[in-house]
Amino acid sequence: MPGSQLKVSKRRAPRAGGGWADFLDLAIDHDSEIPLLQQVCQQLRQAIVSRSLLPGSRLPSSRRLADRLGVSRTSVLSAYDQLLTEGYVEGRAGSGTYVTDDVPEQLISAILPRPVAEKAGSLRLSAAGKRFRSLAQGLEPFEDIPFRAGCCSVDAITIENWRRACSRQLRSLERVHLRYSDPIGVLSLRREVAQYLKAARAVRCDPEQVVILSGAQQALDLSVRSLIDPGDAVWVEDPGYMGARFALRAAGADLIPVPVDQDGLDVGAGLQRCRNARAAYVTPSHQFPTGAVMSMRRRLELLSWAKENDAWIIEDDYDSEFRYVGRPLASLQGIDQCSRVIYIGTLSKMLFPGIRLGFAVVPKELIEVFTGAKFTTDRQPPTLQQAMVADFMRFGFLTSHIRRMRTRYREARDVVVESVTRFLGDLIDVEVPECGMQLAVHFKHGISDLKVAEAALSHGISVRPISPLYLDSPARQGLLLGYSGFDSRKLQFASQRLAEVVKSIL
Ligand SMILES: Cc1ncc(COP(=O)(O)O)c(C=O)c1O
Structure with missing residues (x-):
């Protein structure tokens, strides 16, 4: 029986085709830097998603496969264990390990290789095209496993409410749902968003200033392309969010790393490094990745710098809805008297x-700019989907979802804080965040976060190393642990496994 935590299903015997796994052409490279278990795992995964191994196929016994590949049985068992955790295979009592009948679609699309263009090296590309290609080469498949950041919980109430909102719109399907609409979004949704932001985030806006986009990433991209010329200096938090840097680099901006401390971006350091930067990108409510909340003094300093230098501030308010202690600080946009702030928010975190x-939310004088930018990029957001979200918000379902998830995410945060402290307390410092969906732990001793992240992945755990998020400041070794998408049992189990991984590396 492969692995200790095999989920045993009492389902029927294997279907025809069960023995094909024995004929699979698996090749192990003993000189590769990729651990053996990961090589086995990757190739089996590939075989499953490409349907070389059909649902219901029985995998070879661990002993037979180990002999065939010339690897240890433990490597094969761990690979099976990992595939089991990911949902590709299942154990059947007394019978063996089988490819699951229903490998979820998203696992398939996450893993299928992107087609590699022939002669990719000699392709004539623009500078931006080359950056896009290298970014894509570094992208990891999205795996819904602890502690992957960006995973959300959605309970039965929200599912039901979302279904209702969707079916109401589908039932009333009208021409207005089917045709082209305003590039910056339908008015019904912009009204709902404006109302929500005024109440919850003290954002000062009219619906006409709200631009609906396909996520915060598009908001970053369009802001940067509209406000920054190639070669313009832009302050970025150090450490900071990669997605913003991708957008800035694609636009040819000159990134000026500004250190972050417990009060957020150090405005004084920014002034010293480049007083006349064109813009600053900040996450003031919950700094990514440190979790710091920007103090009121720093907020005022930043706004006054922007005013004096005619600079823009891009405020990424990505997950401040989930605040666990006290009242949230108002947004930076809410205290800006000079229309220097572009405020960005996302339903990716608020909902899913x-x-x-x-x-x-853009200053009034930028509305036309964003309308043109959105039109150029993808014409408009999907009309029907916007109507569904507007309906969902109008009935108060979004606020009740946020309220329930706030409780759930706080509990999840506490579980992770408790369990990583229990299993790893002597090796890490845990930063307990007051809001958000992830927390940072930093290693006390010289442990490489990259090594831990790589080893953890081969044990079915996804952690984001923090050191690559530094540009210039001395990099701290640590991990970002997302907790919002997983139940307590999974989080506890993953914490224990993570501790084993860290200790094995030590
Ligand atoms: C700091 C930060 N900003 C923006 C985003 C992007 O959100 P979206 O999915 O809306 O593009 C993320 C996503 O993880 C994030 O962590």
Whole structure:
């Protein structure tokens, strides 16, 4: 029986085709830097999603496969264990390990290789095209496993309410749902978003300033392309969010790393490094990745710098809805007297990422700019989907979802804090966040976060190393642990496994 935590199903015997796994052409490279178990795992995964191994196929016994590949049985058992955790295979009592009948679609699309263009090296590309290609080469498949950041919980109430909102719109399907509409979003949704932001985030806006976009990433991209010329200097938090840097680099911006401390971006350091930067990108409510909340003094300093230098501030308010202590600080936009702030928010965190909608609130004089930018990029957001979200918000379902998830995410945060402290307390410092969906732990001793992340993945755990998020400041070794998408049992189990991984590396 492969692995200790095999989920045993009492389902029927294997279907025809069960023995084909024995004929699979698996090749192990003993000189590769990729651990053996990961090589086995990757190739089996590939075989499953490409349907070389059909649902119901029985995998070879661990002993037979180990002999065939010339690897240890433990490597094969761990690979099976990992595939089991990911949902590709299942154990059947007394019978063996089988490819599951229903490998979820998203696992398949996450893993299928992107087609590699022939002669990719000699392709004539623009500078931006080359950056896009290298970004894509570094992208990891999205795996819904602890502690993957960006996973959300959605309970039965929200599912039901979302179904209702969707079916109401589908039942009333009218021409207005089917035709082209305003590039910056339908008015019904912009009204709902404006109302929500005024109440919850003290954002000062009229619906006409709300631009509906396909997520915060598009808001970042369009802001940068509209406000920054190639070569313009832009302050970025150090450490900071990669997605913003991708957008800035694609636009040819000159990134000026500004250190972050417990009060957020160090405005004084920014002034010293480049007083006349064109813009600053900040996450003031919950700094990514440190979790710091920007102090009021720093907020005022930043706004006054922007005013004096005619600079823009891009405020990424990505997950501040989930605040666990006290009242949230008002948004930076809410205290800006000079229309220097572009405020960005996203339904990816407020609701779920598959919805792929976010928004920006822009100063009135930028409305036309964003209308043109959105039109050029993809004409408009999907009309029907916007109507569904507007309906969902109008009935108060979004606020009640946020309220329930706030409780759930706080509990999840506490579980992770408790269990990583229990299993790893002597090796890490845990930063307990007051809001958000992830927390940072930093290693006390010289442990490489990259090594831990790589080893953890081969044990079915996804952690984001923090050191690559630094540009210039001395990099701290640590991990970002997302907790919002997983139940307590999974989080406890993953914490224990993570501790084993870290200790094995030590
Ligand atoms: C700091 C930060 N900003 C923006 C985003 C992007 O959100 P979206 O899915 O809306 O593009 C993320 C996603 O993880 C994030 O962590």
